Amino acid sequence: MSRRVSRPAVSLLVCLLLTVGAAAASPPPVETPLLLGGFEDNAELGRVMLLANALHPTQVKLVRAHVTEGKRSLEIKVSTEGAVLYLRHRPANWTGVYALSLDLYSQAPAPIGLDGYLLQRLPGPGAGAPALPFRRILQPGKTHVMVRRPEESPLDLATLQPVTVLVLPGLAKPYRVYLDNVRLLPQPTAATAIIKGPYLQSLSATAVKVMWETDGPGDSSVSAAAVSQAARKYAGEPGTVHEVRLGDLSPDTSYSYVVSSEAVVSARSTFRTPPQTADGLRFVAYGDTRTQPLEHWRVARGIARAKPQFVLHTGDLVAAGKVYDNWEGDFFQPAADLLAGTCLFPVLGNHEADAHWYYDFFAPPGEVEGWYDFRWGPAYFLALDSGKPFDPTSEQGVWLQQRLASEACREARWRFALWHQPAYSSGPHGGSEALRKNVVPLLVEAKFDMVFAGHDHCYERSYADGLYHITAGGGGAPFYEQVPVDQEGKPRNPATQFFAIAYHFCLVDVKGDVLTMSVLTPAGEVLDRLTIKKGAAAGAADEGSLPQGATLRAASH
Numbered sequence: 195m196s197r198r199v200s201r202p203a204v205s206l207l208v209c210l211l212l213t214v215g216a217a218a219a220s221p222p223p224v225e226t227p228l229l230l231g232g233f234e235d236n237a238e239l240g241r242v243m244l245l246a247n248a249l250h251p252t253q254v255k256l257v258r259a260h261v262t263e264g265k266r267s268l269e270i271k272v273s274t275e276g277a278v279l280y281l282r283h284r285p286a287n288w289t290g291v292y293a294l295s296l297d298l299y300s301q302a303p304a305p306i307g308l309d310g311y312l313l314q315r316l317p318g319p320g321a322g323a324p325a326l327p328f329r330r331i332l333q334p335g336k337t338h339v340m341v342r343r344p345e346e347s348p349l350d351l352a353t354l355q356p357v358t359v360l361v362l363p364g365l366a367k368p369y370r371v372y373l374d375n376v377r378l379l380p381q382p383t384a385a386t387a388i389i390k391g392p393y394l395q396s397l398s399a400t401a402v403k404v405m406w407e408t409d410g411p412g413d414s415s416v417s418a419a420a421v422s423q424a425a426r427k428y429a430g431e432p433g434t435v436h437e438v439r440l441g442d443l444s445p446d447t448s449y450s451y452v453v454s455s456e457a458v459v460s461a462r463s464t465f466r467t468p469p470q471t472a473d474g475l476r477f478v479a480y481g482d483t484r485t486q487p488l489e490h491w492r493v494a495r496g497i498a499r500a501k502p503q504f505v506l507h508t509g510d511l512v513a514a515g516k517v518y519d520n521w522e523g524d525f526f527q528p529a530a531d532l533l534a535g536t537c538l539f540p541v542l543g544n545h546e547a548d549a550h551w552y553y554d555f556f557a558p559p560g561e562v563e564g565w566y567d568f569r570w571g572p573a574y575f576l577a578l579d580s581g582k583p584f585d586p587t588s589e590q591g592v593w594l595q596q597r598l599a600s601e602a603c604r605e606a607r608w609r610f611a612l613w614h615q616p617a618y619s620s621g622p623h624g625g626s627e628a629l630r631k632n633v634v635p636l637l638v639e640a641k642f643d644m645v646f647a648g649h650d651h652c653y654e655r656s657y658a659d660g661l662y663h664i665t666a667g668g669g670g671a672p673f674y675e676q677v678p679v680d681q682e683g684k685p686r687n688p689a690t691q692f693f694a695i696a697y698h699f700c701l702v703d704v705k706g707d708v709l710t711m712s713v714l715t716p717a718g719e720v721l722d723r724l725t726i727k728k729g730a731a732a733g734a735a736d737e738g739s740l741p742q743g744a745t746l747r748a749a750s751h
């Protein structure tokens with residue numbers, strides 16, 4: 195890949211901009227265009243110009259010594275006000291372009307959130323350019339950022355004049371970021387990099403599905419080995435989204451594995467199969483991880499520290515399921531370390547928009563990916579799509595009734611359900627009357643213990659008819675306030691026991707006839723604690739101490 199930074203190119207810049215704007219959640223405001231300086235980074239396909247924004251020219255300059263590769267790169271001094279950079283692309287539309295690729299080296303002491311936008315055209319006074327947002331986490335040190343050209347777009351891609359905006363947040367102290375290797379890439383004809391995963395699906399005592407995505411098509415191979423055993427090779431169908439089933443695994447055994455497509459090989463990860471039979475288990479439930487990847491990253495890191503056997507996700511994994519880039523920015527990048535070793539069981543939220551990406555990227559158990567069930571030790575898990583019909587005559591409703599009558603459900607000691615919209619909630623969305631009418635009575639009759647939902651971005655514990663309803667919507671999405679009473683002053687959720695606003699996840703430990711749920715913040719502080727003993731009087735719970743920064747709203751009773 196040829197690359198140069200040419201001084202003559204700088205003189206070719208005709209229209210350079212000055213923009214004013216601190217880090218913001220929406221495209222930065224654009225003021226009078228002014229010449230400041232420029233940067234060109236050649237690639238085989240075309241050329242990308244950096245249009246330097248800065249109130250002070252010293253904020254952006256070319257430096258000879260690249261901090262990572264010894265080449266020239268662009269040094270961006272990010273003030274406490276933040277910085278906004280425009281990348282203008284050549285060619286002047288997206289034809290033949292697969293992705294924008296760049297490297298950022300951050301000297302900020304902690305991870306920072308990068309907001310970005312793919313704009314239709316160069317912003318100018320009154321431009322109001324439509325934007326497709328993307329988000330990434332920049333770790334201290336080098337982060338490779340690849341933003342794929344949108345496939346489904348409200349914009350006319352044939353006439354799109356691509357401009358990428360990078361919004362770097364202002365922190366308490368100024369910091370520096372180095373930008374290099376900016377390229378517009380054609381789609382590779384063969385896999386050159388793993389861009390998602392590897393991650394685990396449908397883990398059981400004897401099998402698991404390993405998945406990953408590559409930038410171009412390639413074969414699908416997994417090499418897995420139990421400790422002190424020879425590695426075994428597993429193969430799957432070729433493609434860009436790879437899914438390989440590893441069968442004949444030994445229960446209660448740790449495996450290390452690597453995945454490969456063509457010449458690309460992943461880092462080594464490990465997972466552990468559960469025992470064939472057990473009287474206990476440990477899992478996490480969380481949800482609503484969209485829009486704020488840095489918060490999601492913190493929650494996912496906290497979950498990984500708790501070492502659950504698997505993780506339930508109650509939906510709204512991403513802000514816009516039909517926007518391909520959201521899957522990387524909102525979900526797979528923040529949770530990458532967790533997902534490489536811990537199996538995820540997700541359900542669809544409304545923000546997934548029933549997009550094909552959800553079905554492409556996940557392979558939960560069963561035939562229909564929108565709803566499924568599975569056994570884990572003494573427990574039965576039921577996963578529903580609350581955005582699809584679930585009345586008794588619907589496809590999902592018929593399936594639900596069949597599964598509640600199944601041996602797997604009836605013989606379990608503990609029973610859990612997960613879906614997205616809560617049946618009971620005093621968050622702004624409120625509880626679903628349709629779920630309370632069509633689904634909850636069936637679960638009460640089948641002696642379920644707990645339902646996990648999300649949708650309202652808060653934590654809430656409700657209890658009705660012997661069944662706990664947990665809203666676990668604190669996985670990273672912006673907080674919602676409680677709306678405790680309706681316009682007539684009546685409680686909107688008469689079943690509520692506890693409500694709090696904080697990022698969190700629910701850690702559930704089952705041992706014999708005792709269940710303990712600890713609701714934890716990413717820092718490990720206890721937000722709520724609940725103990726259920728089979729055969730004991732239900733509905734009693736111990737509330738944990740409230741961590742700093744959390745907001746508690748008085749429950750109605």
Ligand SMILES: [Fe+2]
Binds near residue numbers: 545648649
């Ligand atoms: Fe939602």
